[in-house]
Amino acid sequence: MAAFSPQALAEFQLILGRYPTKRAATLPTLHLAQREFGWISPEVMAYVAGLLELPPIKVYEVVTFYTMFHQKPVGRHVIEACATLPCALNGAEALLEHVEKRIGIRAGETTKDGRFTLKKAECMAACGGGPCLQVNGDYHEGMTPEKFDRLVAELA
């Protein structure tokens, strides 16, 4: 049974205090749950629903609507590569091909050793530094295949 650590439960109480309804805490609580458990399993959805006193379907609806909630286990490093127009005009498609070759998986997949998950992302508001990608939530702009190779070498 999924359950928050005492520290996460304390954070959850703080979150609840910010909103006039419990349901409004759904997104922040799911972010917290993803940080705690790595991904949002059906069990985690049920746990979050219990905390928020909601039918589990209300949490399921939310998890399946937003792209940032992982519905499957992910690798230790999540790489999200933007391929939307401004990045594409500056080589994002070729960069994504290079990334796929370099780490040996296609967008949407996780490496067998659990090191990387690769996702194709939509515009991340970094068009001035395209092509850009995010690794574990950090922006990397002005990406080139060479810069990506150096970045990957640093990720255990």
Place this chain on the structure above:
Amino acid sequence: MPDAPLEHPDQRRQPREGGEPPAPVPPPPAYEPILLRNIGIPDSHLLKTALSRGAYQGLKKAQAMAPEAVIEEVKKSGLRGRGGAGFPTGNKWSFVPKDKWPHYLIVNADESEPGTFKDRALIENDPHLLIEGTLIGAHALGAEVSYIYIRGEMVLGAKRLEAALAEARAAGLLGNRQIHVHRGAGAYICGEETGLLESLEGKRGYPRLKPPFPALVGAFGKPTVVNNVETLANLPAIFDKGVAWYRTIGTEKSPGPKIFCVSGHVRRPGNYEKPLGYPLEKLIYEDAGGLRPGRTLKALIPGGSSMPVLRADEVQGLTMDYEAVQARGSLLGSAGVIVMDDSTCMVRCLLNISRFYAHESCGQCTPCREGSTWLAKILGRIEAGQGEGGDLELLLDICDNIAGKTICPFGEATAWPVQSFVKRFRDDFAAHITQHRCPQRPAAVAASAR
């Protein structure tokens, strides 16, 4: 840490493909930035830096005024919403009823229109500017609680905002007001104000039918104003330096400064703050360093990817204000200026845009959910050299059945690019269909396109 391209992006950028040396830095512009003035200063995100640069002076002056007077002042300033619609901010505020409480101010920091990257720069580098603007707005509206709805992907931005709010709270700047950071979780539609409100309430970001408008029934059923980050960032200077000064910037109908986000085929993409009404050609050829060597302009989207594209001949002499861009057949939108040079395949660009909108359609309205996917499929076929006679008419027919037939303006955002690309670059599309390949690329490459 992101290497956000701000005042002098050329200094931080790697040479573009082809390895050409960066263009020489132009002489410093006469215009002094107002919104981006602190960017590039060390530790610009910290309260002590912000205070040393005059932060929270506008708030003090606004708080000395009655809320109604603050609203009047903003009306007089002529400030228009910077999120895309350009609606007068003071008018928006005045729609909130005085007999229904509480009121909420929601900051739309869900910046997600492709080609737009100004709000992220402001939040990461000058969070106190946004907090000050939010507090001025909250004072005007009588909002005890405000939420900053920030894109989930902006992890650093959310951290900086939380830290800045803690500093401001400790310094007593928030008074009795609360400002909370609410992170989104990846959905373009949550930039639409009613989709955002649904998301804030813990639901799918399905836009609401209007009326009732958020001013009457908004967050948690209460009167609500949703303002864009850049809109609120204008307020401190308006109150610190006064409306008369503010109206010397920009044009009569489009006053004030604007951050233009220049991306695509220019040598120095980045955020450039200029007065509204600034000449586009100056922006592209001087500020952004012009196009790559040997290239000429083919097309330009002036206001983020959902706005109609313009041909090079249509942007000659264009000034960047709401009225002038509209007169040329597009809209200023979020001022995300996407530049495409003569090496660009317009079919491929439109396919990219249409795939984006098909991916981001929330699925609530049938014309948009189905139509956006059909558009992307047909364009994919044309791009792959398998287009058929009648495809262009089919595309336009689908657009006619999306635009104006959906709950929210996402329908227009889906249709306008297709309508404008096909209208203005019809020959490019026709050549793909008749030649069964992209005339600009060898057939083998076209066939293997992703």
